[in-house]
Amino acid sequence: MTREEELALIEASKKEPGAFRPLYQKYYGQILGYVAKKIGNTALAEEITSDVFFKALTKINLFRPSGHSISPWLYKIALNEIRMHFRKTKKENFLFDRNTLVEPLHLFEVPGDHEVLERLEKILLKQKEKDLTLLELRFYQGLKFEEVGQVLGMTHENAKKKTYRLLEKLRTELMEKV
Numbered sequence: 001m002t003r004e005e006e007l008a009l010i011e012a013s014k015k016e017p018g019a020f021r022p023l024y025q026k027y028y029g030q031i032l033g034y035v036a037k038k039i040g041n042t043a044l045a046e047e048i049t050s051d052v053f054f055k056a057l058t059k060i061n062l063f064r065p066s067g068h069s070i071s072p073w074l075y076k077i078a079l080n081e082i083r084m085h086f087r088k089t090k091k092e093n094f095l096f097d098r099n100t101l102v103e104p105l106h107l108f109e110v111p112g113d114h115e116v117l118e119r120l121e122k123i124l125l126k127q128k129e130k131d132l133t134l135l136e137l138r139f140y141q142g143l144k145f146e147e148v149g150q151v152l153g154m155t156h157e158n159a160k161k162k163t164y165r166l167l168e169k170l171r172t173e174l175m176e177k178v
Contacts, residue, residue: 001026010070013060020057023070031078034141038082048085052078072150123173131166138163
């Protein structure tokens with residue numbers, strides 16, 4: 001689906017909710033994967049993802065495309081729903097688990113042994129939630145800097161700078177302890 005087709009579906013959805021279906025079909029798996037990784041419970045992730053799409057459909061009039069995909073807007077709604085879930089349940093937001101820590105080790109040019117994973121986990125757990133979300137959206141979800149910026153309410157230049165500064169900070173902390 002091209003951006004123009006997506007924008008046409010968004011406009012049509014404002015008048016006829018059924019027109020939202022192709023957008024739902026295109027992004028459901030992507031958003032569900034994101035929510036499931038954050039929540040760690042498939043059934044609950046499906047429920048939250050349903051809430052995300054319900055809110056997106058009922059608030060479609062608030063979406064301002066400015067030439068961009070609806071994807072960052074859906075991620076932003078998902079992130080808000082996840083935060084609301086953690087506030088309601090008073091659970092700590094657990095972003096990374098040991099299995100997903102192995103994925104970004106190439107960013108630090110460090111072998112993926114057990115000791116390194118433990119250090120990386122400790123370092124990551126000390127970071128701010130917004131910084132961890134930035135890394136997750138960029139490297140785990142594969143969003144472009146422009147999309148990451150939209151989700152987090154910053155320019156794409158700022159998202160890029162913050163990402164590389166954070167990576168350098170993490171790399172430095174990880175190497176200090178090697």
